[in-house]
Amino acid sequence: MENIVSLKNLVVDFEDGERILKNISLDIKDKEFVTFLGPSGCGKTTTLRIIAGFLEPTSGDVFFDGKRINGLPPHKRNVNTVFQRYALFPHLNVYENIAFGLRVKNVSEKEIVKRVGEMLELVNLKGFEKRSVNRLSGGQQQRVAIARALVNHPKVLLLDEPLGALDLKLRKEMQTELRKIQQALELTFVYVTHDQEEALTMSDTVVVMNNGIIQQIGSPTDIYNEPVNAFVADFIGESNIVNGCMPEDCVVEFTGRRFKCVDKGFDPNETVDVVIRPEDVKVVSAEGAKLTGIVESVVFKGVHYEMTVDGVDHKWIIHSTKAEPVGAMIGMDFDPFDIHIMKISEEQ
Amino acid sequence: MKKLGKIYMALVFLFLYVPIFVLIVFSFNETKSRSVFSGFTLDWYVRLFNNKIIITSLINTIIIAVIASIVSTILGTLAAIGINSMKKVPKAVVMNVTNMPIINPEIVTGVSLMLLFVFFAARMKLEFGFVTLLIAHITFDIPYVILNIMPKFKQMDPHLFEAAQDLGCSPFQAFKKVILPEIMPGVISGFLMAFTYSLDDFVISYFTSGSTSQTLPITIYSMTRRKISPEINALSTIIFVVVVIILIVKNIIETRQAKKNAGYKGA
Amino acid sequence: MKQLKVLSVPYLVWMVIFILVPIIMVAFFAFTNEDGSFTIKHISDVGQYANIFVHSIWLALIATVICLVLAYPIAFIISRMEKHRQGTMMMIVMLPMWMNFLLRTYAWMTLLGNNGIINHLLGMVGLGPYKLINTSGAVVLGMVYNYLPFMILPLYSVMAKIDKSVIEASRDLGCNSVNVLFRVIVPLSLPGITSGITMVFVPAISTFIISRMLGGGSNLLIGDLIEMQFLGNSYNPHLGAAISLVLMVIILVIMTVMNQFSPDDQVLI
Numbered sequence: 001m002e003n004i005v006s007l008k009n010l011v012v013d014f015e016d017g018e019r020i021l022k023n024i025s026l027d028i029k030d031k032e033f034v035t036f037l038g039p040s041g042c043g044k045t046t047t048l049r050i051i052a053g054f055l056e057p058t059s060g061d062v063f064f065d066g067k068r069i070n071g072l073p074p075h076k077r078n079v080n081t082v083f084q085r086y087a088l089f090p091h092l093n094v095y096e097n098i099a100f101g102l103r104v105k106n107v108s109e110k111e112i113v114k115r116v117g118e119m120l121e122l123v124n125l126k127g128f129e130k131r132s133v134n135r136l137s138g139g140q141q142q143r144v145a146i147a148r149a150l151v152n153h154p155k156v157l158l159l160d161e162p163l164g165a166l167d168l169k170l171r172k173e174m175q176t177e178l179r180k181i182q183q184a185l186e187l188t189f190v191y192v193t194h195d196q197e198e199a200l201t202m203s204d205t206v207v208v209m210n211n212g213i214i215q216q217i218g219s220p221t222d223i224y225n226e227p228v229n230a231f232v233a234d235f236i237g238e239s240n241i242v243n244g245c246m247p248e249d250c251v252v253e254f255t256g257r258r259f260k261c262v263d264k265g266f267d268p269n270e271t272v273d274v275v276i277r278p279e280d281v282k283v284v285s286a287e288g289a290k291l292t293g294i295v296e297s298v299v300f301k302g303v304h305y306e307m308t309v310d311g312v313d314h315k316w317i318i319h320s321t322k323a324e325p326v327g328a329m330i331g332m333d334f335d336p337f338d339i340h341i342m343k344i345s346e347e348q
Numbered sequence: 349m350k351k352l353g354k355i356y357m358a359l360v361f362l363f364l365y366v367p368i369f370v371l372i373v374f375s376f377n378e379t380k381s382r383s384v385f386s387g388f389t390l391d392w393y394v395r396l397f398n399n400k401i402i403i404t405s406l407i408n409t410i411i412i413a414v415i416a417s418i419v420s421t422i423l424g425t426l427a428a429i430g431i432n433s434m435k436k437v438p439k440a441v442v443m444n445v446t447n448m449p450i451i452n453p454e455i456v457t458g459v460s461l462m463l464l465f466v467f468f469a470a471r472m473k474l475e476f477g478f479v480t481l482l483i484a485h486i487t488f489d490i491p492y493v494i495l496n497i498m499p500k501f502k503q504m505d506p507h508l509f510e511a512a513q514d515l516g517c518s519p520f521q522a523f524k525k526v527i528l529p530e531i532m533p534g535v536i537s538g539f540l541m542a543f544t545y546s547l548d549d550f551v552i553s554y555f556t557s558g559s560t561s562q563t564l565p566i567t568i569y570s571m572t573r574r575k576i577s578p579e580i581n582a583l584s585t586i587i588f589v590v591v592v593i594i595l596i597v598k599n600i601i602e603t604r605q606a607k608k609n610a611g612y613k614g615a
Numbered sequence: 616m617k618q619l620k621v622l623s624v625p626y627l628v629w630m631v632i633f634i635l636v637p638i639i640m641v642a643f644f645a646f647t648n649e650d651g652s653f654t655i656k657h658i659s660d661v662g663q664y665a666n667i668f669v670h671s672i673w674l675a676l677i678a679t680v681i682c683l684v685l686a687y688p689i690a691f692i693i694s695r696m697e698k699h700r701q702g703t704m705m706m707i708v709m710l711p712m713w714m715n716f717l718l719r720t721y722a723w724m725t726l727l728g729n730n731g732i733i734n735h736l737l738g739m740v741g742l743g744p745y746k747l748i749n750t751s752g753a754v755v756l757g758m759v760y761n762y763l764p765f766m767i768l769p770l771y772s773v774m775a776k777i778d779k780s781v782i783e784a785s786r787d788l789g790c791n792s793v794n795v796l797f798r799v800i801v802p803l804s805l806p807g808i809t810s811g812i813t814m815v816f817v818p819a820i821s822t823f824i825i826s827r828m829l830g831g832g833s834n835l836l837i838g839d840l841i842e843m844q845f846l847g848n849s850y851n852p853h854l855g856a857a858i859s860l861v862l863m864v865i866i867l868v869i870m871t872v873m874n875q876f877s878p879d880d881q882v883l884i
Contacts, residue, residue: 423629442630550824
């Protein structure tokens, strides 16, 4: 697999002098589903707009299929975008919205009928051709936006938080559908979201961003199991993050106690972030436990209970299938491989 | 491209403002020349304030604008509330008639009212003058009041009136405590619009005023018909300055309110 | 809210007496003689003034087209500015409208006059003097100057609602600047175009001030004709009513045509 899009040392400064991207470099492989994940203002949409051609980087290069495309206007790029709030043309009906790109390129009427028909089928909107886009539901508008972009056979489809405006159930459906479309058409999708669950379920590769910097690039499993710093760990799923230090290899000290772990290679007594997933906290009998706390609240979450436990210096979040009574003193323990040690990230 | 746009904007603004500024500059000109500025003077302003016809017609204009806008605001507000509670067809009919003075050319409205007043004048003791002028102004003001208020009803929760009654208000109380505050912004903007249209109107006044009661625009018109008089320039300058001051004050108040609202939201 | 209907009664009475009856009277006068008997003489007499009608429509049309061409880029540029700057810019556009239009027209009288400032400036570089005032061109200029903001305002209010991302989407789908203009911006601003055209054309075709102040005797318009029948030397309200009626019909036809171009589901303002 070769790289379809390459970003090299992108820097973007906004007019007010704020640096929105700080040296972003990234390769996107052909037919890959890549997701930019991060909180709002992290630069993910900016990066997408650079690939689409709506924004020129202050410095750095954009390559498409090996060719440098800086300065190339959007209508000359072989990428298409699905916009955040769809940006459908209100003066055109469903059919004409989808046909728009083909008409601009003077594609023959016969070809247009064929390709728009294919798209309507693909996104399940047969019979809606004549409908005004203002009279579609959010989910249907979403489908039109996707069809309108895909009908042009772009090499890369850019999606800017496309499911943000949909309700939860519809969002889940569309997630699977989008993934199916991507695999069926063998396209490269670049997807922007702030929803970590969405990123994990759909992507081949997740790019976690914060403050204009790429924090981590990896597969969903890598990102979830091996977050490189406390920001990623916190952003991807809930985490208990406590300050600690490493007195020696494979031993970590936090909240005044020492635990075995599997990480090595830190300086003696280096301060670190210790990350433990809520589901990895084992509830044990308070007697003789290394760490104890008092249960503050219990919330039933469907599959598990979420408990907040007031321990020494830290409020622990614990996911467990068994609820403990509020006010009870419980003990907590961790398996060594569930304790993730992270260097303090310089910037968050 | 951006630069080209800026140059273009500047040219159009120049087109809009140069005539006004030339007018202002020559209001300070010593001689009556319209092309050579020969020396600074405030004479024309002094003459303006000593011109009885202008001053009386100004007072007349203000009196008519105040009365017409108040009457039309009251009538128009009541009308808007009534129209809003009508069924679809009568509502459409009434609104179409209400739109007529706005859609019709001013001259047609003026002429039609003149015909009516001539008819009355022949049969009753009605003379062209203050009364006919006032009736004409109220007539073309009311539609603006109604059109400013009607959209407020669309934004309003239709159950508000019922909710107020459910909570123990009489229909009158419900109207006063719930509906009136909701449509108040529309009432105020309607009033202001009616007032400015009344101050500014020439065409309709021209056909309905007769010779006894003149408004400022009519006086201005008769002045421009006669020889050059830099008093008009002086008058224009004063009007321009007043307008600019009003708009600046309005802008300041609006930005303050916007900031207040933003602050409230943030808190 | 049924009981509230009563509140509109005072206005309804007013409306019937002072809006509806006068309009009916115009129609009545147009079709009657001095003695009240029916005639179509006055309506057919309007035909004698066909040249004035054509001249009025022609000048109003030119002024409307110039306004549209001038206003369209202005409205678009303003609508793409930052929100707070849009407000200021529109205030600058609308400010001259707050001056009485007699004064605005008077300003051009002094500029265009034979001894006016334009001829004076041209004279300084050895040109002219040209006959600027009392020409058809001066009348069109007066119309454009007075009514340009009426064109900018509706265009702007429609364009301000065009989402930036819709324009981006069209570029993303292969539109160059010309395509963006004709495939997206113009169709989406159509309601603004039609309402701008009516807002300029109606006052322009019915004016009598601009023609009188800037057009001299040779530029008689429909408005002048009507005014002369009611307040001028040739007092004849029946003919005046007939001309007014024809004018109303012309405007009605034009507005109906305009409405055909405005899509139903895009309601203006």
